[in-house]
Amino acid sequence: MIVPALVLALAGCNRPADGVAHDVATAPADAFLAAIAAHCGKAYEGRIIEDTPAPTGKDPFAGQRLVMHVRGCEDPAHQLKIPFHVGDDHSRTWVLTRTPHGLKLKHDHRHADGSxxxxxxxxxxxxxxxxxxxxxxxxxxxxxxxxxRADMLASTHNTWAMEIEPDERFVYELTRPGGRRFRVAFDLAHPVALPPPPW
Structure with a gap:
């Protein structure tokens, strides 16, 4: 039977040379990472599709061109680095890393001097x-x-999410209890000119 054979084949691949478990339970993480890696070397423009409640103070995203660049692809099955450019602010990079149990997302924020x-x-x-x-x-x-430590208590309840519809759109999301919901969607069907390197 095809399905059991596929399950056994995947289960048999749970100890590759990189030491990361690749089995049935974590196969979605591999497929997710691979779908993003298919866009390595390309950049895409995005737009805010949800931002609730509406910002009351200065909004760093208002009126800014939003571009993601699938750039750090030296070992795409293990890690991807995706700078997120907000206008002339090149301080943000999403880092997705394969772990034994799935994926880890980190936000690498830097100043213009690289610190x-x-x-x-x-x-x-x-x-x-x-x-x-x-x-x-x-x-x-x-x-x-x-x-x-930074007295950012609301952020202690953050949950980030990423979505991909292959060759259609990529979504970055931030939510927290109380109704906070921020989503940016990027058009994967239309690559744009590459932005400068991230800070």
Missing amino acids: PDAITLYGGDSTPPGTAQRQQFPADADSVAMFR
Whole structure:
């Protein structure tokens, strides 16, 4: 039978040379990472499709061109680095890393001189199993501790998510209890000119 044979084949591949478990339980993480890696070397423009509640103070995204660049692809089955450019601000890079249990998302924030921001490398591990189209990342303990030290208490409840509809769109999402919901959708059908390197 085809299905049991496929399951056995996947289960038999759970100890590759990289030491990361690739089995039936974590196969969605591999498929998700591969779907993004298919866009390595390309950039795409995005737009905010949801931002609730509406910002009351200065909004760093208002009126800015939003571009994602699938750039860091040296080992695409293990890690991808995706700079997220907001106008002339090149400080943000999403780092997706394969782990034994799924994926880890970290936000690498840097200043123009390349030095790390005080609030950087926050994120979390994916909630298993996820799907080939969507992965969610609740804030991990290190991120919660960082947010508490910075008196960013609302952020301690952050959950980030990423979605991909192959060759159609990529979505980055931030949610937290109380109704906070921020989503940016990128058009994967129409690559744009490459932005400058991230900071």
